[in-house]
Amino acid sequence: MTADILPGPDLFDRLVAEARPDWAAYVDHAFVRGMGDGTLPQECFRHYLVQDYLFLIHFARAYALAIYKGRDLREMRSALGGLKAILDVEMDLHVGLCAGWGLSAAELEQAAEAKATMAYTRYVLETGLRGDLLDLHVALSPCVIGYAEIGRRLAALPGALDESNPYRVWIAEYAGDTYQEVARAARETLDRLAADGMTPARFPKLLTVFRQACRLEADFWEMGTTLAG
Numbered sequence: 001m002t003a004d005i006l007p008g009p010d011l012f013d014r015l016v017a018e019a020r021p022d023w024a025a026y027v028d029h030a031f032v033r034g035m036g037d038g039t040l041p042q043e044c045f046r047h048y049l050v051q052d053y054l055f056l057i058h059f060a061r062a063y064a065l066a067i068y069k070g071r072d073l074r075e076m077r078s079a080l081g082g083l084k085a086i087l088d089v090e091m092d093l094h095v096g097l098c099a100g101w102g103l104s105a106a107e108l109e110q111a112a113e114a115k116a117t118m119a120y121t122r123y124v125l126e127t128g129l130r131g132d133l134l135d136l137h138v139a140l141s142p143c144v145i146g147y148a149e150i151g152r153r154l155a156a157l158p159g160a161l162d163e164s165n166p167y168r169v170w171i172a173e174y175a176g177d178t179y180q181e182v183a184r185a186a187r188e189t190l191d192r193l194a195a196d197g198m199t200p201a202r203f204p205k206l207l208t209v210f211r212q213a214c215r216l217e218a219d220f221w222e223m224g225t226t227l228a229g
């Protein structure tokens with residue numbers, strides 16, 4: 001390794017360390033706390049679920065873009081795995097969760113996209129379009145890895161997983177081993193890409209993308225909290 005190449009490991013931790021206020025505003029948003037103690041108004045959660053359905057569709061498109069941006073078959077197949085997981089598994093899980101909250105598939109399909117959903121998803125897609133695979137994965141990382149941290153934090157709160165908390169299914173899903181493993185793999189992907197010739201000059205640019213994505217995640221919670229369209 002030459003002196004001007006930063007080591008790959010722990011890129012995600014370094015981004016979080018440099019973006020603390022934005023990260024904290026996202027993972028500790030009032031919407032999140034309201035899920036933990038069960039006080040979040042249920043109409044806020046329903047609004048969030050509908051917008052998250054639209055969000056996941058664009059998220060799938062971002063993984064499709066990651067296939068295109070892959071530099072070899074290994075990277076392309078890895079992104080294909082993420083795309084298939086969303087289209088074949090996550091979307092069905094989400095539609096099932098929505099059904100439990102009284103939201104029909106037709107309702108989801110007809111919903112108008114809120115501005116916060118548009119802003120966040122298009123920012124991620126645009127970052128990936130103009131940049132390389134590392135830019136795209138950094139833009140995706142607050143979403144993929146952030147939800148694992150939120151799930152873990154909430155599950156550790158007393159009573160969060162009790163029968164009486166209407167949000168226990170959501171919390172258990174993200175705190176569960178399957179999702180924690182998805183987040184661990186996303187960290188590994190970042191480290192692998194960063195180890196592949198990332199220069200020190202690159203870090204501030206990636207940090208800008210990371211901070212922006214954290215702010216847009218916080219805006220997504222805010223949209224749910226205020227029922228904004």
Ligand SMILES: Cc1ncc(C[n+]2csc(CCO)c2C)c(N)n1
Pocket residue numbers: 052055056059082085086090142143144147182217220
């Ligand atoms: C606004 C918002 N941010 C993050 C996630 C979490 N998430 C996004 S895609 C996906 C599947 C990864 O394979 C998961 C778990 C979400 N649902 N909504």
